[in-house]
Amino acid sequence: MDDIFIAQSSLFTEQQVTFLNNTLQSKGLVVAPEKIQRAAPWQYLGLTLTDTLVRPQKLHLWIWKRKVFGQHLAVQIVLRALSTNLHSKQPKKPLVMSFHGWTGTGKSFVSSIIAENLYQLNAWRRRFVHHFSTVLHFSHGSHVHLYKEQLQNWIRGNVSACPRSLFIFSEMDQMPHGLIDSILPFLSYRDEIDGVYYGKAIFIFLNNAGGDKITEIALDYWRRLKRREDIPVEELQDLLSKDIFRNPNSGFFQSQLIQKNLIDYFIPFLPLEYKHVKQCVREELRVQGRPDEEELITEIASAMADYPSEERLYSSKGCKTVASRVALST
């Protein structure tokens, strides 16, 4: 649904806010607390409005900090990458980010937050977000030639129509060998190809490959009583790119995209700990309009923290089944 905007010339009273919240809730709509604005500068549809000025908003750092749990490394790199790219008038090449981690750690979630921030996801702008599901769109290994051509045409056509297009490829670990290299020309440092400029496009790859390596490193840190916040990010990115390149089930096995350094960032999504799963459950209760139920939060998080079997430190499903577990618990 498009945005609903409610405003009046005088400040809303607490009673009015409560009335609006209750009315919207009765229709199944939830108002995020940060959306209630009481003073300038006002934020609306990607704009910052003061009494005298209208300018595009900076990326909402607060959205990330509030919702994405346990992924300080990923959030930090993504924000840096995006703001560098978005502040450049003529980026030299498209921004290419490869997200790696176990299932349910927030890779799709973060990519949808990026889309939301870039396009405010109203129906009209949603056409600039292109999602390729490997399982759905590239399922037959024998059709690789056909897929290569279709993929190139799709990207060329859409970037011609909107240079700031976002392409998300999920389940990269199941991508047929060699297919992703067909987009290599679009990711390179070139001014234009056949009259089309690709520098403003953004490519995101979602991948479970590399998850075991990331977990191994995080666990090693934990066992040596070091904080996961102190894992050196450059080192981890380097290890990841090597691991992916060598892995026949990563979609990037011996890929030229890696060889030619066209992937700008390998982004690690750390395994989620018990305390992060608790945060997910709490957030899910809020989204489902239910009160914080400490017992339930602990029960769900304890059941999900299952790896390694002795320490039960991480959830091997991340927060993936939290929503359904919360819903089932009603």
Ligand SMILES: Nc1ncnc2c1ncn2[C@@H]1O[C@H](COP(=O)(O)OP(=O)(O)OP(=O)(O)O)[C@@H](O)[C@H]1O
């Ligand atoms: N780090 C996180 N912080 C907050 N919520 C999260 C996080 N990770 C996952 N979630 C919640 O779990 C849901 C499922 O996660 P998501 O689809 O992003 O996982 P994924 O890493 O893309 O998994 P897969 O590799 O299986 O596709 C999200 O929609 C979100 O509600």
